[in-house]
Amino acid sequence: xxxxxxxxxxxxxxxWSPSMAVSKEALIRTMNTIxxxxxxxxxxxxxxxxxEDLKDVNGPxxxxxxxxxxxxxxxxxxxxxxxxxxxxxxxxxxxxxxAIKLRGKTSWCISSMNxxxxxxxxxxxxxxxxxxxxxxxxxx
Numbered sequence: 001x002x003x004x005x006x007x008x009x010x011x012x013x014x015x016w017s018p019s020m021a022v023s024k025e026a027l028i029r030t031m032n033t034i035x036x037x038x039x040x041x042x043x044x045x046x047x048x049x050x051x052e053d054l055k056d057v058n059g060p061x062x063x064x065x066x067x068x069x070x071x072x073x074x075x076x077x078x079x080x081x082x083x084x085x086x087x088x089x090x091x092x093x094x095x096x097x098x099a100i101k102l103r104g105k106t107s108w109c110i111s112s113m114n115x116x117x118x119x120x121x122x123x124x125x126x127x128x129x130x131x132x133x134x135x136x137x138x139x140x
Contacts, residue, residue: 024140031133034126043123055134064134067127077102078117 035052038044055063077098084095102116 024137027133027137027140031130031137034129034133038123038126041122043119060138061135064131064138067131067134071124071127071131074102074120078120081116 035044035048038048051066052063054066055061081095081098081102084091084098
């Protein structure tokens with residue numbers, strides 16, 4: 001199976017298993033394909049690559065653990081934003097603080113929240129795949 005086909009299988013159908021005979025190089029190519037796709041879609045930037053490079057200094061599992069933390073923090077922030085938006089009256093101070101944490105901007109509205117939620121849904125499965133690939137590469 002070519003890298004693109006394996007990537008689609010892995011992401012969409014979760015059909016990869018550790019028992020499949022896959023080389024470390026194939027894992028790395030697959031991960032690079034996922035990252036390139038995310039870059040082309042504008043969902044990640046050069047900061048992602050800088051964080052990826054930190055594993056050379058901080059150990060092989062550092063980047064995967066960093067992604068797991070990012071995913072959990074983002075999910076929690078989105079849940080909290082949703083909760084804040086559903087309150088009457090809306091606590092704009094708390095909402096603004098979470099918006100700054102997620103986007104680095106002080107202006108915020110419901111449409112921006114929906115945009116963040118949508119972008120996170122687009123990136124979440126692929127970040128999970130990168131975490132698994134990172135771990136598999138290190139174990140190789």
